Amino acid sequence: MKDPLLPHLVEMQSWQQESELVFTFQVAPPEEYGSFRAGQFNMLYLPGMGESAISISGDPADRNHLTHTVRAVGNVTRALHGLRPPARIGLRGPFGRGWPLAAAEGRELLLMAGGIGLAPLRPVLFQALAAPERYQRVTLLLGARSPEEILYSEQLLRWKSDAGLQFLATVDVASAAWRGDVGVITDLVQRAAINPQQTVAMVCGPEIMLRFCARRLRELGVASDAIHVSLERHMQCGTGFCGHCQLGPYFLCKDGPVFAYPAVEPYLMTQEF
């Protein structure tokens, strides 16, 4: 019997700094890996350190690399920060349900990301911008602490100029060179050209941001069930065994991490649930 808890040994192919604490690296997929869907995650393992749930941030069409973007916050993620190719790490996956990209075909895609929340949304951009005829418009609204902390900025600007991405960013604290907005991400919604009735929204970031974005989108007339969020809870298995990732009746690891907002709203609105 296959053991869903036994990691595969994979080799790091590249490692790149994104900002002070954030970095992106690629590993060679294990042989039996297959493909992943935008929004899914892997469990990454370092011997003696433990395992962490990390979204796959690369192109779903690329079968030769699995890309992860990580913020160094604890044991595993700090240790990953110090590794360089050809380091070997443990990996199992992919886990979870991804973004409902098929359901969004023929409509407008509106992505809203806060900080590292862009990582699980980038595969959506790869996929949607490779087949732009499938969507009326693709928009990315991004919030970051400072301009230096905007992830993948060169690529995003390239997508904006060459691939028709509508891209707006806002920061909490601007630098002298910053020409963009300062303030909260919900204010960007007004400045973007969107057709609320046609919009399918995909939102990832801190929980408070999700709640405010959902409220703002509804006020604009986006249908509640067209708002999808990716949630975070502590995860130790990815398979529904360990119980840590529960939110009400859901296991985030297998029922999520992506949910239609109305399904999780009552639980997110309950304090300390």
Place this chain on the structure above:
Amino acid sequence: MLMQRWTPRDLQALIDGLRAEGVRVLGPRVGDAAILYDEIETLPIGCGDEQAPGHYRLTARHDQSRFGYNLGPSTWKQFLFPPEEAIFRVQDGEFISCREQPDKMAFFGVRACELAAISIQDRVFIGDFADPGYASRRENLLLIAVNCSQASGNCFCASTGDGPAVGVGADLILTELRPEDPYYLVEAQTEAGQLMMSAIGGPAAATGEIDARDEVLAATRLQMQREFATEGIAEALYSALDHPHWDVVAERCLACGNCTQVCPTCFCSSTREHVNPVGLGVTHMRRWESCFAADHSYLSGGVVRPSVKSRYRQWLTHKLAGWELQFGVSGCTGCGRCISWCPVGIDLTEEVAEIRRPL
């Protein structure tokens, strides 16, 4: 299949026979002033218990009964989903599975609610994903169940629908009659059970004895003091997440996690890295965890459930509401263990009744 009539000596012959075949026979043993489940050679005789919220005491029944007590703090879960288990180890850069072919086990004296709890954990560990350790232990298991001929002060399986009559899934079902000089009605539900019956032999039971079994079960049902309304409970709890009574329970609850430890269906676990002696690498271990532990819900931004109130609410809503939506069954089989072993005697049936009371 006919029902047989066994003597206490036949029960012993079954234990001996299984052991002779190399089966690990696990069953009740008196230890630490409680009935515990452990490897056994014989069954305890004349033991009873007295249970109330926050209270458990072994008593002497002054009879020859082998099953005259109810549930102690042990659960069968400890053998199928061990409290600590090695998952894999890392040596010389390779990941090596620690899953092993398990011993053949027989659980002797499984009660109706416990059989239900095993089938509930089956859904957790052999569902969308299968845990190979759990699955292989489960495949190599004989279940020798017993109908309860008495209920403890904390039992409420009649309310949850899980007992006191043993349901499906057992290999053998025993019913103890006439405790002062006991004999046993024996039924098989599986081929393995039929094999055990033909190996031991014994006369066919008379029709009157089948009625005696049903009378015993009816009397057990009547003994249960707790009633628990399960209908509509998931919606009721999820619509009462802000009920003021959660604060009232939280004032008494110590967040000790005893209730989750003794509960036969709780499945939460945490992993840890065990550093082996030099040269033997690292082992990735999994051990039982409780949603009452502070770090059960930690995130880089902090703990999701810092207050005792939020943790009690997690336990109760998961057990009685979330479970139903996750696995199609309630997470509570009415065994009453969490009531007996709560140091402050919190009784979930009473708490639910408070929370369901309209404001």
